[in-house]
Structure formats: structure tokens, C-alpha cells
């Protein structure tokens with residue numbers, strides 16, 4: 001590219017940064033101004049909070065746009081050129097001339113779309129697409145594509161090949177990066193899909209499912225800002241390490257305030273960090289567990305076989321017979337209210353019956369023969385207690401510990417935690433609620449009530465919470481009282497404004513309107529409600545019943561049917577982006593057919609899109625992974641086409657069994673040296689992870705956790721899912737195969753994580769898949785380490 005051309009682009013890019021600086025200063029000044037001033041009224045505070053939050057978010061967006069602000073330019077056959085960047089920047093004189101062309105177009109704007117879609121066959125009016133690479137604020141490279149329909153290599157599929165390859169070959173940093181500058185056409189179609197139901201994006205390893213889903217979230221937030229900022233967007237990933245891996249993508253796109261979480265964190269107040277065998281998690285994830293939880297709730301709605309004896313504090317002995325209890329239970333069940341909310345119905349029935357019985361008993365005690373003898377001739381007394389007396393007795397019984405205990409047995413107040421802990425710790429309860437499970441399966445669910453919750457428990461707790469409901473009458477009564485107080489206060493304000501209106505203007509009806517004519521006290525009270533300063537994401541994180549505007553699910557092939565139920569409850573609009581690859585399913589309970597899950601819960605409202613190009617895994621590694629999986633499963637998996645080669649073939653090293661830790665340490669040291677600054681993952685069978693991490697001096701977090709900023713991490717095949725590294729060493733693949741519920745898939749995942757180099761280390765104790773045995777020995781540089 002000519003120097004003059006570079007200088008011209010540099011000039012424009014510098015202008016863009018000056019504009020960015022100007023907008024930033026302006027926004028920061030407005031924010032400071034808003035924070036300084038308040039008129040002290042509730043309305044003033046509300047306005048201030050709203051403006052401060054608006055300016056803070058705008059400032060965050062402007063700050064996030066600094067790196068790679070502008071990355072493209074489109075020249076059209078007709079009309080002015082357009083520059084494409086991370087955010088839109090209005091022209092300097094936009095305030096005076098609203099029609100002025102923006103200086104920079106947001107990549108998500110419809111007018112920016114030809115940057116990602118135009119090809120020589122369908123140029124969309126584009127004559128030239130230019131990729132602008134910058135470092136800091138300096139332009140370092142320009143790359144042009146001339147979209148001339150007369151050219152023969154018409155629809156070259158890769159948009160911005162040089163920029164794309166540079167991005168793919170860069171060293172990994174332990175954090176995923178955004179791809180705004182190099183989104184490919186098939187990815188763009190997914191990102192901007194207008195589908196309002198569940199969009200399933202399936203693709204082999206490295207096809208960009210994760211990164212595309214995140215860009216789709218950014219696109220939807222841009223296009224439906226009002227709705228999604230209010231309701232929030234939820235991103236669900238397989239584990240914390242993965243969520244940290246992707247955590248910088250959305251902020252780099254200027255989008256903060258999205259809630260990213262695992263299924264195990266979706267029940268506020270519960271830390272599900274316990275572990276359990278995969279077979280147990282699989283049982284808990286089965287769809288039939290919804291019926292088990294429902295049965296467990298019903299089992300707690302008890303009716304005694306024999307009459308229940310209650311001795312009150314006053315020494316009165318009462319009996320609750322089976323028929324009374326049955327009537328109370330039927331009335332509560334007929335209400336179709338959740339268990340805890342139906343409880344007042346039971347309480348009412350039982351207290352009515354007990355109060356009547358107590359009154360009769362007292363009556364009988366008083367109407368003894370001596371009393372009856374005193375009656376006047378012809379006088380009849382059947383009942384000495386009128387309705388008011390019975391009501392007083394009822395109130396007393398309601399506070400009686402023995403009555404309370406009886407009610408707790410008949411219809412206990414239950415939290416989801418208590419229901420599940422009681423169920424898991426009692427073989428009889430399990431047998432009654434889960435007759436569809438085998439005895440061995442039920443036994444595997446038994447656990448100590450104080451044992452920590454596991455991620456697979458969370459959908460069950462959520463299911464239970466739905467069936468139990470919270471008896472929120474007290475909270476609602478408090479809220480109503482508070483609202484009435486605010487209305488009374490607002491009415492007082494209106495009365496004062498009415499009292500102080502100008503009487504000179506009495507004739508001029510319009511001018512004499514007071515606040516009271518324009519707004520009633522209830523509306524005024526609502527306006528004076530204190531705003532909740534938390535973002536939608538923060539409020540959603542604390543609220544189990546929050547309905548998200550959109551949900552993105554990554555590694556969705558791992559979701560159990562129970563986890564699907566939970567997520568669908570969190571998204572009543574059923575607007576979701578779901579990405580996954582059935583060939584990478586590791587858990588025993590994951591999905592193997594989207595239709596099987598989605599036809600049942602969103603019939604006719606889900607759509608499948610496929611991504612077909614692998615941007616991560618070099619062709620040599622992808623071919624090997626596909627061959628191994630085909631050999632093991634017999635399935636003819638058509639792997640996604642890899643866009644590049646590694647240059648260094650995968651290798652195989654056999655080491656003596658007793659020397660595995662020491663030999664692996666030597667290989668790792670040599671590999672790290674060969675890598676320069678890159679990142680290395682050692683993927684081991686779960687049974688060896690602790691030992692090998694210790695030998696390699698690598699830290700391991702709880703469960704599958706690892707700090708991806710470290711240059712060396714040791715993970716299992718489950719923990720490495722969704723991640724990528726410059727180099728990967730897969731240790732004892734035969735044991736990985738044997739260990740997992742879906743061993744071939746686990747090994748497939750492990751073999752598709754490397755971007756540049758890959759080696760296999762084994763002891764020879766277990767036979768390897770034939771495709772691995774054909775690999776060459778490690779290159780010279782590593783051989784010495786063997």
C-alpha cells in the first residue's frame with residue numbers, strides 16, 4: 001500500500017480518535033454535572049440516578065471502543081465511502097445538521113452489513129472493501145479486496161483473509177477476543193438472524209459458535225436496546241473457567257451488564273459447588289425427575305390414618321380425624337396454588353374444625369347436669385358460645401404450639417432446600433416419590449442432609465421452588481401499606497399545590513390547572529418511588545423468578561432435560577440463542593438431538609443453523625481428531641473445513657509408566673520453551689490431574705477450575721471444553737476414553753483445542769486407538785526431553 005494512502009487513512013483514523021476523545025470528555029463532564037446537582041426531592045434523585053446510569057454506560061462504551069476503533073472502509077460504486085468500527089461516531093456538526101453522514105458506522109448498523117457480506121458475485125454496490133489494521137492509534141496495515149464481478153475467483157469465501165489469518169495465528173492469551181473486524185458471512189447470518197424463537201447454532205470444533213453467540217448478544221442489545229437493557233440478557237456457560245475465558249468479549253464490544261453464569265449458580269442463595277459421580281448427575285437431570293419432585297411435594301401433604309390427638313396448652317384434648325384432614329387437603333389441592341401458598345387454606349379448614357370442636361367440648365363441660373338443673377322451665381341452651389366466642393377460641397388455637405405442630409405435620413411450610421434434603425436423606429421418601437427409578441438408582445441419590453449442593457441439584461431446587469411457591473402475603477401486605485403511605489403523602493403534596501394556587505387566574509381555566517388536575521395521587525406516588533439503582537443483570541442475579549429478555553446458552557449439548565426446563569422458565573418469551581456440538585457431549589445426560597428437547601417445549605419455534613468452517617484447529621489436528629472419533633464410534637463425522645495448517649504435525653511419545661510425572665515435566669518444559677510466549681494446556685484423565693499438576697508445579701482450582709492467565713494449565717477433557725491454547729499435550733488418551741461417560745467425545749474435545757502444536761503422551765499400559773499409533777515421534781527439540 002502506498003505511503004500516501006497510509007497517511008490519508010492515518011489522518012482519518014486520527015480524526016476519529018479526536019472525535020472519540022471529545023465525546024468522552026463531554027460525557028464525563030455531563031456525568032460529573034449530574035452527580036453534583038440534586039434538588040433534594042425524590043423526583044430529582046430519580047432523574048439524577050437515571051441520567052448518571054445513562055452517562056456511565058455511554059462512557060463505558062466510548063472507553064471500550066479505544067482498541068481497534070476503526071477496522072474497515074467500504075467504497076461504493078456510487079455514493080460516499082463508509083468507515084466501519086466498534087461504535088458509531090456522529091459527525092462533529094451532527095448537532096446542527098442531523099443529516100450529516102456519521103464519521104464511523106457501528107458494525108451492527110444495517111448500513112455496515114456489506115462489510116461482512118459483499119462478495120465479488122454479490123457486491124451489494126461495494127467496489128472496494130478495505131481492512132484497516134491499527135496498533136494503538138496508529139494505522140499499521142491496509143488490505144484491499146476489489147469486488148469486481150468480472151473476476152473469476154468470484155466468491156472467495158473468506159472476508160479479509162490477511163486480517164483473519166493474523167487473528168487466528170496470534171498467540172492465545174487465556175481470554176477470548178472479539179472478531180468484529182473479521183466476521184465471516186455464515187457467521188454474520190447467525191449474528192443478525194431475526195428469528196424470535198430459539199436459534200440453535202450447531203457446528204464442529206472451532207467454528208466460532210461461542211464467539212458468534214457473544215456477537216449476537218451484542219447485536220441484539222444494539223438492535224433491541226430498550227427491551228433487552230430492561231429485561232437483561234443471560235449467558236449460560238459450562239463452568240467458571242469458561243466464563244472467565246469469554247468475559248472480555250462483550251465489554252470489548254461496549255456491552256456491560258450482561259449476566260454470565262453456570263446452571264449451578266442459577267438458584268440465588270445456593271452455592272452448588274459439591275461434586276458427585278456423573279451417573280448420579282445424569283439421574284438428577286432426567287426429565288422424569290420433574291415428576292419425582294412433584295410427588296415429593298404431594299407426599300408432604302399428609303393425612304393421618306388414625307385421628308391425630310392434640311393437647312393444647314390449656315390442657316384441652318382435641319382430635320383431628322382423617323375425614324377432616326382429607327377435606328382440608330382436597331380444598332387446598334383444588335386451589336391449584338403452589339404448596340406454601342395453598343397452606344392457608346389447610347390452616348383455615350383445620351382451625352375451623354378445631355375451634356368448633358373446642359367450643360363443643362367446652363360447651364359440654366359447662367352444660368353439666370347441675371347447670372342444666374338450674375335452667376328455667378322451657379329454657380333450652382344448646383350452645384353457650386356465639387360466633388364471636390368461637391372466633392376468639394380459634395385465635396387462641398392458632399397460636400397454640402400443639403396445633404402448630406399438627407399443622408406442620410399435615411402441610412409443612414417447605415423450602416426447596418428442605419424438600420430435597422429430606423428426600424435425599426430418606427430411603428422411604430425416595431421410594432415413594434421415585435418408583436420409576438431402580439433401587440440402585442435411588443440408593444445412589446442418598447446423601448447426608450448437610451452435604452453441599454451439586455450443579456445437578458439446582459434444576460431440581462428450581463423445580464421444587466415452582467411447586468412450593470413462597471407464601472409472600474406478608475411481603476405483599478407490607479408493599480401495599482407502603483404504597484398507601486406514599487399515596488397519602490402524594491395527596492398531601494397535591495392538596496398543598498391546590499391550596500397555594502393563584503386565585504388571580506381563576507377565570508383562566510387552563511392556566512389555573514394544578515398538579516392535581518394533571519396527575520392523581522396514585523400516579524404521583526408511583527413517580528416518587530425510589531428507583532432501584534442496580535442494573536437489570538444485578539437484579540436478575542438475585543431473583544429466581546426474573547424473566548430474561550434473551551438467553552444465550554453455550555455448550556448446550558451438555559444440558560440435561562431438567563436444566564432445559566429451568567432455562568425455559570427464565571425466558572418466558574422463549575427467545576434464545578443456543579450453541580453446541582453433539583459430537584462433543586461429555587455428560588451422560590446431555591442431548592443428542594435438538595428436536596428431542598425442543599419439539600417438546602418450543603414446537604415450531606426453533607430453528608437450526610450450521611457453521612461449517614473451523615477457525616481454530618489446524619487441518620492436521622482436525623483430521624486426526626475426526627479419524628480417532630470415527631474409529632471409536634463408527635460414526636462418519638464430517639469435520640468442519642479447517643482454514644489453515646499448523647505446519648508442525650501432531651506427535652506421540654511413549655514413556656515408562658513409573659516415570660510419567662518426571663518425563664511429562666521434561667516435555668512440558670521443552671514445549672514451553674519452544675512456544676515462546678504462548679499458552680500450554682496439559683489434558684489428563686481426571687484420576688491423574690492432581691498428581692500431574694503437582695509434578696508440573698501447576699495450580700489447580702476447585703473442581704475443574706484453572707487460571708487461564710497462567711502459561712501452563714492442567715485440565716481434564718471436561719474442563720478444557722470450549723477453550724483453546726497455542727499448544728496442547730494430551731496425556732494417557734486411553735484412560736480419558738475409559739473414564740468418561742462418553743469417552744470418544746471427551747477425547748475428540750481434547751484433540752481439537754490446540755491452535756499451533758499438539759502432542760500425545762502415553763505409557764503404553766492401555767492400547768491406543770490405531771489412528772494415534774501412526775503418529776510420528778516428537779520433533780528433535782523435544783526428543784531430548786524424553
Ligand SMILES: Nc1ncnc2c1ncn2[C@@H]1O[C@H](COP(=O)(O)OP(=O)(O)OP(=O)(O)O)[C@@H](O)[C@H]1O
Pocket residue numbers: 164167168176177178179182183184187203204205206207208209210211212581584615616721722723724752
Ligand atoms: N471470523 C472470525 N475471525 C477471527 N477469529 C475467529 C472467527 N471465527 C472464529 N474465530 C476464532 O476461532 C476460535 C474458535 O472459536 P469458538 O471458540 O467460538 O469456536 P466454537 O465453535 O465455540 O468451538 P468449540 O465447540 O470447539 O469450543 C476462537 O479463537 C475465535 O476467536
